[in-house]
Amino acid sequence: MCKNMDWIFFALSTAASLLLAPLSIGFINKTKAFFAGRKGVSIFQLYFDIFKLLKKEHIYSSSSTWILRAAPLASLGLLFGAFLFLPQGSFVSPLAFTGDVIFFFYLLGTSRFLTVLAALETGSSFEGMGASREVQFSALAEGTLFAILACLVFRCGEPALTAVLSKNCLQIQSLAFLAPILLVAGAFFLVLLCENCRVPFDDPETHLELTMIHEAMVLDYGGPDLAAIFYGAALKFYLFASFFVMLLMPGEFYGTWQGAVLSVAGVFFVSILTGIVESCMARSRFLKLPQLLTSSAVLAVIAIILQYFFQGGIE
């Protein structure tokens, strides 16, 4: 199905992305430090943290079972699996199949399911609270996500990840034709913030168990498990950010080396953008988050309607 060269390029660029993923978190933190007037930690800090944690031993609560132990690696493995489907810049994944776009997002969903299961397994009231919040907000985010996918699939006519992100459906024909994609991008950015536990949905910096969502679920982990969780979080952010970048990348860059470079640079741009958002606003109240997610779903639905009219107009 794939040409040999493409396969090599894909492997190379996936390896590069896996290596660069923690850097995206470094960029967010550096941006936040800049806005707070601080020097901040090095952008490579997450690498240091992961190496430090890998050297530590495992400690588990005596009341926990294998679920707690297996969850971090299994969840990281699923994220890694999802990574293999993402077209890297301009290189099509050899695993791509029709309908993989749904598979892709459910791999991420299963990864979250395992984290939630492990959190409930600890029996801690904080982790239970975190798990309940995580499930509530991600269920709402899923609605938006599938409205976005509906719009994209409708636009390109094929439910495949490569297709919805490829040049064919993103060539700029007119400014009006761009409108649905901008709306979709806006909605997707909100989903990105929600899924990656960023402000205004969650506060990755907080040490306050009562306000945590994602952090509360991983309170019982340390050592290599925590390293896997940190790396998984970076990987997930990288995944969502590249999806966002490819959504907006002008069509002519697809299939070129510039496109590959641009998609990586774009991820770091999204990091900086996230950092700016986090510096300019406080975290939202929990009760207002469903409203925020619902409005992102509305954006996606408007995009579908616009798309419907434009496609009618183009014919």
Added chain:
Amino acid sequence: MTMTYSQDFLFMENGTSVPLQNIPEMEFSLFRDKILSMMDICRTEAFFALPDGEKGRYDLFIILADAAKKGFLLAKSKVKDSFLSLTSSHASFNRFEREIMEKYPDLKAEAHPNAKPLRFPGKEQETGVMDYFTMQGDAVHEVAVGPVHAGVIEPGHFRFQCMGEKVYSLEISLGYQHRDLENMLVNGPAGAMRHLVETAAGDSSIAASINYSRIMESLCDIKADEEAEKTRQFALELERIANHIGDLGALAGDVAFLPTASFCGRIRGEYLNMTAELCGNRFGRNFVVPGGIRYGVDKEMAQKLLPKVKKVSRELWKALALMFNAPTCLDRFENTGRVSLETAKALGLTGMAARACGIKCDARKDFPVKEVVSAQCVYEEEFPFQPNGDVLSRALLRFYELKKSHEYLFRYLQELQNAPPCREESLPLKKETLALSVTESWRGELCHVAITDEAGRIQLYKIVDPSFHNWEGLAMALRDEEISHFPICNKSFNLSYCGHDL
């Protein structure tokens, strides 16, 4: 008009002392009725027992704060073995009576509705182990936080009874910091007393040492000169400023608004350093002593500090404007953690927490010590905003207090001629006397009471930290609130654990 009995009490001004025999003694049921009849116009400032020498016999002392008369009302009553609890009629006595029962196991407040341990003194009781209030039901869950805190602050235990995100009840159990400080202070005067008092709550050392010094001054019949008094006030305002800035920064940090959090963290340090320039200690320890101040402040020092305050305060207003102009921050603060005016009055809240509910109380205005020029308080005529007891009110109040404190700072630094240092002398204390001093620390009214015996030694030294009144306010603020709002509610009160536990 309801009948009050204020003429039956002894009236006393702040920072003075009275012979014990002048305090009117009443039969307990009369004592109880008269106190309760005063609760509409007075606040419970202190309520404590003094052993009478014989087992089970105690003198109960009441000190009521009467802001309208600008002073305090005192009375006492002899009781044996037990007395009828006042808490069942007025909630502000809750902690005082629990304290009495715990300190003197042979004295019981009968029919106390919530007679649980307060500080878990002694070895036989394990701190935090008691019967907590619990809720029953399928969907109800209990969340226990602490005693080890996520923020690595002081220890305290919090039990939430929740359904989903909503908190139905919060019970706060303290006592982990109990050092038996009040007992260490008896039998003095001793050299370590001032240092012990200063560390009762480390973040209000200056307020504590002002109280201690005034008590010693009134017991020894000496006076600090006017310049020294103004300089004490200056140090007190510096303490207030540093703490308010820290709190506002922490509030910003808790809602993940990083710029203000980072700026405030740094700016707070600048003010602490100014305190260090006065006396060599960032928290102002060893600065205020009986008779005056231990380190002199001259015109040269004032001229050195003035441009610093100007520069740093400009940065401060900018950092705070960022937060108070951010709609996302205001949304988090507004209507969060509300304490109603009625609740605040019933619990006898004090200081900032009470003012944020709309109660006009401030010891700087209500209980002035003669010849002391103190900083103005925020509500001088009217509040510059509508206080409604939420986190936003407590944050805004801090902001306006910062403004008022800075006005005092500038006035002091510009007018100061020379405040010379004074030597600490040990003079004999008046015998069988009660001395009282109340200072508006940054949290609220900090009250110190000392009683001397027939040999002129300290027989009782009572410290009532504002936190002692206000912890219950925090528990009430969380009622029907989202559990995720606990951190900002907690920060907006920022109460002291060690000041409460003593």
